[in-house]
Amino acid sequence: MSGVGIVAGFALRESVRRRVFVVVALLTVAFLGLYGLGVWRVSREVTEFGDFQAGVEPDTVAGATLLGLAMFATLFLGAILAVFLTLNAVRGDAERGLLQPIVVRPLGRATFLLGRYVAAAGVCVAYTVFVFLASVVITHLFIDWWPDRLLTPALQMGVAVAVLAALALGGSVLLSSTANGIAIFMLFGAGLTAGLLGQIGEALDSDTLQDVSQVTSWILPFEAHYQDALSEITADSSGFTRYAINLGPFGGAQEFGAFLWPYTVLYLSAIALVSLWAFRRRDL
Amino acid sequence: MSAVPDALSVTDLRKRYGANEALKGVDLRVGEGELVGLLGPNGAGKSTLVKIACGLVGPSSGTAEVAGAKAGSAAANAALGYLAELFRFPDWLSADELLQLHQKLVGSRGGAAERRELLELVALGDVPDRRVGHMSKGMQQRLGIAQAMLGDPKLLLLDEPTSALDPAGRRTVRELLETLRGRGVAVLLNSHLLSEVELVCDRVIMIARGEVVAAGTPAELSHAGGIEITTGRGARLFAQATREDIPRLVRELVQAGEDVYEIRVIRSSLEDTYLELVGGR
Numbered sequence: 001m002s003g004v005g006i007v008a009g010f011a012l013r014e015s016v017r018r019r020v021f022v023v024v025a026l027l028t029v030a031f032l033g034l035y036g037l038g039v040w041r042v043s044r045e046v047t048e049f050g051d052f053q054a055g056v057e058p059d060t061v062a063g064a065t066l067l068g069l070a071m072f073a074t075l076f077l078g079a080i081l082a083v084f085l086t087l088n089a090v091r092g093d094a095e096r097g098l099l100q101p102i103v104v105r106p107l108g109r110a111t112f113l114l115g116r117y118v119a120a121a122g123v124c125v126a127y128t129v130f131v132f133l134a135s136v137v138i139t140h141l142f143i144d145w146w147p148d149r150l151l152t153p154a155l156q157m158g159v160a161v162a163v164l165a166a167l168a169l170g171g172s173v174l175l176s177s178t179a180n181g182i183a184i185f186m187l188f189g190a191g192l193t194a195g196l197l198g199q200i201g202e203a204l205d206s207d208t209l210q211d212v213s214q215v216t217s218w219i220l221p222f223e224a225h226y227q228d229a230l231s232e233i234t235a236d237s238s239g240f241t242r243y244a245i246n247l248g249p250f251g252g253a254q255e256f257g258a259f260l261w262p263y264t265v266l267y268l269s270a271i272a273l274v275s276l277w278a279f280r281r282r283d284l
Numbered sequence: 285m286s287a288v289p290d291a292l293s294v295t296d297l298r299k300r301y302g303a304n305e306a307l308k309g310v311d312l313r314v315g316e317g318e319l320v321g322l323l324g325p326n327g328a329g330k331s332t333l334v335k336i337a338c339g340l341v342g343p344s345s346g347t348a349e350v351a352g353a354k355a356g357s358a359a360a361n362a363a364l365g366y367l368a369e370l371f372r373f374p375d376w377l378s379a380d381e382l383l384q385l386h387q388k389l390v391g392s393r394g395g396a397a398e399r400r401e402l403l404e405l406v407a408l409g410d411v412p413d414r415r416v417g418h419m420s421k422g423m424q425q426r427l428g429i430a431q432a433m434l435g436d437p438k439l440l441l442l443d444e445p446t447s448a449l450d451p452a453g454r455r456t457v458r459e460l461l462e463t464l465r466g467r468g469v470a471v472l473l474n475s476h477l478l479s480e481v482e483l484v485c486d487r488v489i490m491i492a493r494g495e496v497v498a499a500g501t502p503a504e505l506s507h508a509g510g511i512e513i514t515t516g517r518g519a520r521l522f523a524q525a526t527r528e529d530i531p532r533l534v535r536e537l538v539q540a541g542e543d544v545y546e547i548r549v550i551r552s553s554l555e556d557t558y559l560e561l562v563g564g565r
Contacts, residue, residue, distance in 0.1 A: 017376040018376060096372055097370045097371045104338045104339060104361055105361060105389035106358040106361040107358075107389055
């Protein structure tokens with residue numbers, strides 16, 4: 001087994017033994033149950049609206065809005081998982097004396113970091129994609145609507161939490177556990193706020209707000225992927241339906257184009273290089 | 285020139301933490317199969333030296349090599365076993381699982397037989413399935429020594445390996461160190477317990493304020509402290525006398541009409557030398 005595989009397996013086994021996944025599974029079932037209840041209630045009200053208004057597809061508006069809400073919650077849950085699986089991986093464990101016996105083995109610090117990242121990102125991506133797809137299915141069970149795109153937004157939600165996991169792991173090299181957790185959640189909040197500003201800018205037709213949102217989303221590309229994923233689920237909507245979706249809290253999401261993918265690869269590479277450089281210089 | 289590189293070779297090693305210079309040009313070597321004790325007060329730079337040797341801390345200047353490979357490199361780390369002074373193992377792992385993990389990390393092919401043998405050696409053979417979290421500090425320390433020995437390392441760096449052990453546990457570790465010497469494993473033993481170092485080490489290196497202040501065998505570092513002779517009038521110390529002076533002293537005392545009951549050659553202990561060199565409180 002490679003060094004990366006050994007470290008990743010060790011990290012995953014720790015999560016299993018500490019019942020992290022049991023807690024996550026139980027809370028996710030609770031979340032999906034509540035989401036299902038909410039969608040069911042809304043579906044009944046949508047039915048009561050009848051034809052809604054001419055030219056507007058009520059199922060699409062209701063489905064896209066509810067799935068947007070689920071995507072927001074999914075990203076939040078994925079972010080929590082990413083942060084708590086990585087926030088003390090380096091400095092926190094070193095301060096507790098857990099890291100030294102492993103790092104003195106001949107696997108190297110780069111392998112250790114990569115192993116921790118593979119474990120955390122693997123779990124977070126799989127979890128986020130699963131919850132997103134489960135939310136899509138639940139939405140469809142009660143509202144006769146499928147998102148316009150399925151796989152791309154699922155992948156982008158996964159990539160968003162993979163970026164958060166990379167930031168949290170990189171932060172764990174430089175910051176203590178508490179400081180790192182706070183920093184990552186503040187970045188997460190900043191990204192979401194930027195996305196919200198962009199949506200408000202779209203509704204108000206404000207270029208300034210949209211520019212601020214764009215720049216911030218490029219700096220924090222998890223938000224760009226989330227925004228892209230949101231826009232993808234209603235990519236084919238048009239007319240009054242599009243207008244109605246844009247008026248909702250998760251409508252008006254910005255698109256970031258094909259360059260976002262190579263940019264994300266470069267971004268993750270830069271985090272990896274800086275983290276490794278800092279880790280190699282760090283006295284343990 | 286020896287064909288086999290030293291287990292540990294340190295040359296002009298310096299480490300600076302901001303304004304504080306923890307190591308000020310330390311030179312030392314630990315030969316193959318040699319058991320070397322590292323003594324010094326708190327803050328002398330002992331742990332820093334050990335951490336540089338195993339790659340946890342980078343030197344400001346100078347070189348450190350383990351079995352001929354640069355300290356911190358994969359080759360160097362493959363040749364050493366390390367037990368930190370302040371360490372923790374994951375409390376959810378059993379003793380056997382911990383050794384299994386480290387076998388994978390070090391690339392050992394010893395399998396269950398190696399794990400069983402090491403657990404027996406550190407007197408944990410009857411509790412392989414006990415979780416680390418359910419072990420006493422002393423048991424964890426012995427388990428730490430076992431994990432350091434995985435993969436037949438050429439050099440063991442033990443930083444205060446007996447600090448949490450009771451007398452029986454210390455004896456187990458002493459016996460273990462003797463076994464290691466027999467197997468040709470070099471050991472750098474960082475300990476505050478001078479009597480322990482005196483008992484097991486081939487050589488002793490004393491460090492104070494980041495510098496080596498003395499090095500030699502325990503016998504070389506302990507010096508004569510005179511002759512104590514007990515007569516009918518009580519014990520008398522001849523502080524400047526040596527073993528060669530005993531016949532003359534006894535003759536003189538007998539001629540003076542005293543009855544001699546006991547003669548003792550006094551040697552200063554390693555502790556006395558240590559306190560002289562590094563300064564006692």
